[in-house]
Amino acid sequence: MEMLVQLGKNAAEAKYELQKLTAERKNQALHAVAQALINQSSLIMKENEKDIARGEEKGMHPGLIDRLRLTSERISGMAEGLKQVADLPDPIGELLETIERPNGLKIEKRRVPMGVIGIIYESRPNVTADAFGLCFKSGNAVILKGGSDAICSNMAITKVIRQALKEEGITENAIQLIESTDREVAKAFMRLKEYVDLLIPRGGAGLIRSVVENSTIPVIETGTGNCHIYVDEFADLKKAVPIIINAKTQRIGVCNACESLVIHEEVKDKLLPSLAAALREHHVEIRGDEKVQQVIECIPATEEDYGTEYLDYIISMKIVSSVEEAIAHVNRYSTRHSEAILTENEENAEKFLDGVDAACVYVNASTRFTDGFEFGFGAEIGISTQKLHARGPMGLRELTSYKYRITGNGQIR
Amino acid sequence: MEMLVQLGKNAAEAKYELQKLTAERKNQALHAVAQALINQSSLIMKENEKDIARGEEKGMHPGLIDRLRLTSERISGMAEGLKQVADLPDPIGELLETIERPNGLKIEKRRVPMGVIGIIYESRPNVTADAFGLCFKSGNAVILKGGSDAICSNMAITKVIRQALKEEGITENAIQLIESTDREVAKAFMRLKEYVDLLIPRGGAGLIRSVVENSTIPVIETGTGNCHIYVDEFADLKKAVPIIINAKTQRIGVCNACESLVIHEEVKDKLLPSLAAALREHHVEIRGDEKVQQVIECIPATEEDYGTEYLDYIISMKIVSSVEEAIAHVNRYSTRHSEAILTENEENAEKFLDGVDAACVYVNASTRFTDGFEFGFGAEIGISTQKLHARGPMGLRELTSYKYRITGNGQIR
Numbered sequence: 001m002e003m004l005v006q007l008g009k010n011a012a013e014a015k016y017e018l019q020k021l022t023a024e025r026k027n028q029a030l031h032a033v034a035q036a037l038i039n040q041s042s043l044i045m046k047e048n049e050k051d052i053a054r055g056e057e058k059g060m061h062p063g064l065i066d067r068l069r070l071t072s073e074r075i076s077g078m079a080e081g082l083k084q085v086a087d088l089p090d091p092i093g094e095l096l097e098t099i100e101r102p103n104g105l106k107i108e109k110r111r112v113p114m115g116v117i118g119i120i121y122e123s124r125p126n127v128t129a130d131a132f133g134l135c136f137k138s139g140n141a142v143i144l145k146g147g148s149d150a151i152c153s154n155m156a157i158t159k160v161i162r163q164a165l166k167e168e169g170i171t172e173n174a175i176q177l178i179e180s181t182d183r184e185v186a187k188a189f190m191r192l193k194e195y196v197d198l199l200i201p202r203g204g205a206g207l208i209r210s211v212v213e214n215s216t217i218p219v220i221e222t223g224t225g226n227c228h229i230y231v232d233e234f235a236d237l238k239k240a241v242p243i244i245i246n247a248k249t250q251r252i253g254v255c256n257a258c259e260s261l262v263i264h265e266e267v268k269d270k271l272l273p274s275l276a277a278a279l280r281e282h283h284v285e286i287r288g289d290e291k292v293q294q295v296i297e298c299i300p301a302t303e304e305d306y307g308t309e310y311l312d313y314i315i316s317m318k319i320v321s322s323v324e325e326a327i328a329h330v331n332r333y334s335t336r337h338s339e340a341i342l343t344e345n346e347e348n349a350e351k352f353l354d355g356v357d358a359a360c361v362y363v364n365a366s367t368r369f370t371d372g373f374e375f376g377f378g379a380e381i382g383i384s385t386q387k388l389h390a391r392g393p394m395g396l397r398e399l400t401s402y403k404y405r406i407t408g409n410g411q412i413r
Numbered sequence: 414m415e416m417l418v419q420l421g422k423n424a425a426e427a428k429y430e431l432q433k434l435t436a437e438r439k440n441q442a443l444h445a446v447a448q449a450l451i452n453q454s455s456l457i458m459k460e461n462e463k464d465i466a467r468g469e470e471k472g473m474h475p476g477l478i479d480r481l482r483l484t485s486e487r488i489s490g491m492a493e494g495l496k497q498v499a500d501l502p503d504p505i506g507e508l509l510e511t512i513e514r515p516n517g518l519k520i521e522k523r524r525v526p527m528g529v530i531g532i533i534y535e536s537r538p539n540v541t542a543d544a545f546g547l548c549f550k551s552g553n554a555v556i557l558k559g560g561s562d563a564i565c566s567n568m569a570i571t572k573v574i575r576q577a578l579k580e581e582g583i584t585e586n587a588i589q590l591i592e593s594t595d596r597e598v599a600k601a602f603m604r605l606k607e608y609v610d611l612l613i614p615r616g617g618a619g620l621i622r623s624v625v626e627n628s629t630i631p632v633i634e635t636g637t638g639n640c641h642i643y644v645d646e647f648a649d650l651k652k653a654v655p656i657i658i659n660a661k662t663q664r665i666g667v668c669n670a671c672e673s674l675v676i677h678e679e680v681k682d683k684l685l686p687s688l689a690a691a692l693r694e695h696h697v698e699i700r701g702d703e704k705v706q707q708v709i710e711c712i713p714a715t716e717e718d719y720g721t722e723y724l725d726y727i728i729s730m731k732i733v734s735s736v737e738e739a740i741a742h743v744n745r746y747s748t749r750h751s752e753a754i755l756t757e758n759e760e761n762a763e764k765f766l767d768g769v770d771a772a773c774v775y776v777n778a779s780t781r782f783t784d785g786f787e788f789g790f791g792a793e794i795g796i797s798t799q800k801l802h803a804r805g806p807m808g809l810r811e812l813t814s815y816k817y818r819i820t821g822n823g824q825i826r
Contacts, residue, residue, distance in 0.1 A: 015770075016744070016770075019767075020767065099788060101787070101788075101789060105782060107788060114800050115770065197799075197800045197801070198800065198801055212606070212629050213629055216625050216626060218631070218632070218634075218801035219631070221631075239823040242823065242825055243823065243824075243825055246825035246826060247825075250825075250826055331429070349820075353818045354433065355429065357428075357528065358816070359817060360816075361816065361817070361818055361819065362819045362820075362821065363819070363821065364820070364821045364822055364823055364824075365518060365819060365821030365822075365825075366824060366825045366826055368825070368826040369518060369819065369821075369824065370817075374514070374518075374826070375512060375514075375520060376514060386610075386631055387527050387528060387610045387611065387631075387814035388527075388611055388631035388801060388802045388814070389801045389802035391814055391815055391816065391817075392817050401800035401801070401804055402804055403771070403772065403773075403774065403804065404772060404773040404774070404783075404788075404804075404805050405766045405774055405776075406775045406776070406782065407762075407775075407776045407777070407778075408776065408777045408778030408782075409652075409777050409778075410649075410652040410655065410778070411779060411782065412655055412656055412659035412660075412663070412778075412779045412781070413659060413663055413779055413781040413782065413787070
């Protein structure tokens with residue numbers, strides 16, 4: 001644990017240097033890091049091979065092996081990502097508000113970096129470079145704790161980034177990787193409150209739960225999406241099938257995929273046969289309530305189905321008799337991520353937009369658009385499902401805080 | 414614990430009603446509640462007497478008894494506070510941003526209530542009405558857990574507020590009080606994540622630590638203030654003594670009081686004798702480092718002193734030889750609340766404003782101004798010392814979140 005405290009101290013020291021960097025220096029460093037990743041790609045791939053070999057030995061699923069694998073194309077993709085972050089506007093220093101008080105005090109509210117950000121992730125090794133790029137551009141030091149499966153890859157990527165920063169004359173401690181894969185170290189990291197200002201977990205529900213349970217550092221919860229689409233009685237059914245097929249099947253393992261349909265009883269007879277045929281064409285299993293079962297063949301849906309984020313070729317369906325009932329159903333089972341209504345009726349659209357408690361509420365579009373790039377943020381560190389600080393897709397601004405700068409000439413109370 | 418879940422469900426249901434209330438209805442209800450508190454003040458004082466009697470029986474400190482006591486004047490003050498909140502602009506519904514995407518999606522980012530806010534407090538019973546007013550005006554349901562010393566007073570105030578809301582045709586569950594004073598219930602409350610969106614502790618360091626350690630609900634940490642004033646080599650010493658005396662002694666038990674001085678060696682001989690005399694006049698004990706001891710008589714300061722929020726008539730002093738050393742010292746011991754530099758040198762002022770990591774950084778003014786009213790927010794629920802979500806004084810806006818409302822016409826990815 002001494003090692004962790006040392007990483008914390010290093011980062012807390014680095015943050016004072018990083019917060020002062022101009023946009024120009026940060027962008028130049030991001031380009032240098034991008035070039036270094038490409039120059040050192042054979043080293044990175046060699047280290048990646050060790051992770052692959054260990055994975056194959058352990059009998060890891062081929063799909064996961066593929067996610068783990070770094071090719072020179074994927075490394076170029078990482079480098080390209082850093083260059084794109086360099087192109088984004090620098091959020092730091094932005095004047096958010098000015099207040100002049102009757103006593104002559106001038107109060108400026110200015111955007112500042114968060115300071116030190118911790119990221120715990122399970123995902124692909126490219127997150128190492130992506131997370132660094134976003135934290136660095138927003139003036140933060142980052143401490144990373146990746147998954148054990150990718151440890152050699154993560155170490156190699158971190159080493160290359162640190163070396164490139166050093167050559168740019170910037171503190172290497174802008175990025176530090178926790179090299180231990182011990183779970184107890186991960187837990188101790190979640191309590192490194194003295195040095196870390198924000199902790200972001202990226203991964204499955206189990207990881208996120210563990211962070212929420214154990215962290216004393218402020219956390220942004222990301223990524224659980226039990227997303228609904230409600231087909232209203234006034235829906236344009238020609239739009240409904242393509243939107244539902246897109247939201248369910250375009251990528252099944254992502255948090256903004258649709259998991260459940262809520263359908264107004266007035267349209268069920270018209271919609272369900274063609275929708276069921278389209279879903280079956282995409283190998284999607286349907287679990288419906290009794291009224292759905294009366295129209296199409298399907299597996300009976302249980303209470304549990306409505307609360308499940310399948311991340312799979314399965315969709316649940318529920319028939320309702322009003323937009324109010326739909327809203328109540330969605331609010332009951334929603335993970336507050338992304339929810340959609342399909343309707344041509346403005347009043348019902350407004351009711352749904354107002355009444356549904358979620359980060360992103362859609363009218364007549366696929367839930368798949370909840371994404372930093374699709375929102376035009378140019379980048380994304382994750383999608384927040386909590387209401388504190390950031391909600392929905394998080395880009396550079398969401399990695400910042402603010403500071404009040406107050407100037408007086410001797411004022412006392 | 415079933416009781417807690419029921420409170421959680423009540424609040425989660427109430428939030429949907431509260432988020433829809435117009436500013437006019439909320440303001441009318443706040444005025445009605447204010448009037449009810451005044452009308453029912455004899456009932457409230459009668460219940461308050463029970464708390465006072467219990468406190469006296471337990472041998473509670475007379476100062477604490479006084480804080481606990483509700484007079485008709487104090488109840489009028491609570492009512493006045495609610496009317497002031499009614500006069501503030503309603504933050505809900507504010508359009509924060511509009512994004513139009515090339516694919517035709519229209520994204521609106523709008524301010525919405527947080528939902529359900531939990532507040533755990535130890536302080537005076539007036540917090541019950543104050544917290545309700547701020548949460549209600551910002552469209553939130555609130556669940557309160559007050560200290561056991563004030564339980565009868567808190568129950569009476571809550572009862573009056575609920576009755577007044579009912580008469581206004583608004584859900585009583587806008588405010589609910591946890592009537593148990595069991596510590597285990599408090600801990601269970603901190604884990605009521607399914608229903609509560611934000612938890613704010615208001616009280617001493619022990620309470621705040623317990624909430625940070627135990628809560629799975631997102632927390633805003635408030636109120637610990639080890640605040641410094643740095644007297645720069647270019648300080649106007651005529652301003653220094655009044656500012657320091659004000660920041661240290663105007664109210665000693667508050668988080669924005671000054672606890673420690675950092676003094677440039679160039680000014681120590683001129684400043685310290687008159688400062689020490691002024692501090693002694695206000696019965697303030699001085700704990701100084703060796704260089705301070707060479708100029709004035711004082712108690713030697715230990716390392717521990719520099720890290721202590723005294724909340725008492727004590728001040729620590731440290732001599733430095735540069736603004737950089739001052740910044741490093743402040744950053745080492747600061748609780749990130751409020752820090753001040755006294756200087757007429759713009760460059761040093763900028764260095765301090767930029768380099769010190771705190772919610773509020775002052776030039777030539779008392780740290781006592783860190784306060785929602787002094788900032789012109791019209792109200793305050795607390796002062797955040799964390800960087801996530803809100804930093805410094807928190808008013809109505811800091812009790813809100815936002816929601817993305819996205820309108821399309823059939824867009825898919």
